[in-house]
Amino acid sequence: MGMVHGGRLVSKALARQGVKHLFTLCGGHIQSIYDGCLDDGIAIVDTRHEQTAGHAADGYARVTGRPGVCAVTAGPGVTDVVTAVANAQRANVPMVVIGGAGPRALADMGSLQDMNHLELMRSVTKWSVSVPTTDRLPEYVDAAFRVAQANVPGPVFLEMPLDVLMGFADDGAVVNEPPPEPVRPAGGAREIERAAALCAAAERPVFIVGSQIRWSPRKEALLRFADAVGAPVFLNGMARGGLPVAHPGLMSRARKHALRRTDCCFVFGTPFDFRLSYGRAVAAGAKVVRVDLDATELGRNRAADVAIHGDTGLVLEQLLPVLGKKEWPAWLAELRAVEDASRAQMAAELASDADPPNPLRVCAELDRRLGPNDIVIGDGGDFVATAAYVLKLAWPQLWMDPGPLGTLGVGPGYAMAAQLARPEGRVVIVYGDGSFGLHGLEFEAMVRQNIPVVAVVGNDAAWTQIRRGQVEIYGEARAPATSLAYTRYDQVVEAVGGFGAWVERTADLGPALDAAFASGRPACVNVKIAASDFRKGAMSV
Secondary structure (H helix, E strand, C coil), X not given: CCEEEHHHHHHHHHHHCCCCEEEECCCXXXXXXXXXXXXXXXXXXXXXXXXXXXXXXXXXXXXXXXXXXXXXXXXXXXXXXXXXXXXXXXHCCCEEEEEEECCHHHCCCCCCCCCCHHHHHHCCCCEEEECCCHHHHHHHHHHHHHHHHCCCCCEEEEEEEHHHHHCEEEHHHCCCCCCCCCCCCCCCHHXXXXXXXXXXXXXXXXXXXXXXXXXXXXXXXXXHHHHHEXXXXXXXXXXXXXXXXXXXXXXXXCHHHHHHHCCXXXXXXXXXXXXXHHHCCCCCCCEEEEEECXXXXXXXXXXXXXXXECCHHHHHHHHHHHHCCXXXXXXXXXXXXXXXXHHHHHHHHHCCCCCCCCHHHHHHHHHHCCCCCCEEEEECCHHHHHHHHHCCCCCCCEEECCCCCCCCCCHHHHHXXXXXXXXXXXXXXXXEHHHHHHHCCHHHHXXXXXXXXXXXXXXXXXXXXXXXXXXXXXXHHHCCCCECCCCCHHHHHHHCCCEEEEECCHHHHHHHXXXXXXHCCCEEEEEECCCXXXXXXXXXC
């Protein structure tokens, strides 16, 4: 115990929360935190843009289940991280953002990079606050972690003025015991009984499970429930991989058919937003059971017949003994036929040897090379949406994409965090060629810090997810701003010290992927891909 500077108080509080990595871009306002981290065993991981530091904190949370942390300097450092924070908020991911600020004593006097950070961040966080004094830094760090994980997870912003961080206080008050786990609500007994009765009476039930399962203390209940209840299960967001690929109830290509035909739809931790046509994707006469950590979501866009404010895993666990063993073999067979027919239509493109490589074939080659602990990050539009259907992932493998805000450029930050959080696995960014341009120089940071991420770029020289609809509506001659060039992104990665490969022939695809994984360096396999009708008719809004 003794007097230490504020940065040391911050690092000791972060260490108590189990933080192993701090993602950042340097700035004078926050440098005392770095000094503290060196003493407390927290690795400093630097990025080339604050947005990437924010995405890395988001990605770290998705892999570990605990809030990731980033630190950015005042003014433009804070404004640069806003997009990453907004993305985490919309995706319900817990993270703690530490923002520097000018000295409190010079507030409103025009100090360097002085601005109102709190109002800026308030609309995209659960809590936006400035730490008032040096001695209260540990208290506010603990509170930030508690708020970020409580109820619906999300980001928190802590402003730490320069004089607060540079000041001194006694570290004797810093608590060393590990923090308690966040409380998660279970469903009420009456609602559980009503939901089970609706399911038992249904002829065509459907279960949709979304990202909130990631934060549940009973994630494993998903598999137990699916094993016991012979009904179709559709997984989205961070729930992808929650069931084995060969599980008889797991579906992906038959969702539209299932929702049109269902008479009872259970929706866990998934909002009725654009992804479910604001609730209209579910048959008009179907009974609807909503389960969500956010009670305000339970009647939004469509009324629920049973509304359960609760944790997805806990509610699945509660339903099991009430519902008992139940099967709908005819309904499963109907959807399996739709699923198989849809996948049969993909078969030719998955096996195509044509040049340039078909995008489905590219994804299939990657799928063959994924190991049991590997993590795949989707950063892009059309090519990423294709990969989401082709790649067959099962936990502990993870699929990570930005979520409903649709932020491009998440790839490098997510990937850096994922590789550091899970060094025994390999991390792959499935990249659109447009997305690479947002934060491609982060490969320099990966090379310098020995973070061997592999990027696979589906290069069709366009923002295809936008361009497809644009051309259909306005015509080829009136489609500006969506064309790109077949740019050698592989050479960009090579220029900063990584491995690069340019692929134009299908025969070269497998060897290029193998060489990238074997290189032990950050790598880019840049594939010139052919056109495909697989995503024809997909809308970009």
